[in-house]
Amino acid sequence: MIATACLIAVAAISVSMLMNLYRLGRGPDVLDRILALETLVVNAVGLVVVMGLWFNTSLYFEIALLIVTVGFLSTVAFCKYLLRGNVIE
Template sequence: MISAACSFAIVAISVSILLNVYRLVAGPDATDRILALDTMVVNAIGLIVVAGIMFGTAIYFEAALLFAMVGFVATVAFCKFLLRGNVIE
């Protein structure tokens, strides 16, 4: 039963990633593209966690945590670049 739920979750998250790719390509401005990238990071974290549940190992959860930290820093850097024009002051 858990494998069927994990398979359904993988399909649903993959569809949402495809929709994020569409928003990334067709976004009218840079802010929409940054939000699409941030949402894609969240979806990738979801895929990693579902893979961890499916395979029953804890290493995927640590990878998801590291990916979340890197994704947060990247989003903050992109937003700071849009607001000020530079990342490092």
């Protein structure tokens, strides 16, 4: 039963990632692309967590924490660059 639920979740997350990739490439401006990238990171974390549940291992949860950290820092760096023109002061 868990395997079926995980398979359905992986399919749904994959479809949403494809939609995010479309928005990332087609976004009208830079802010929409940054938002699509952040949503793509959230979907990637969801995919990794579901895979961790499916394979019943805890290593995937640590990988998800690393992806969240890198995604958050990259979003902050992009936004800071757009506001100020540089990242490091």
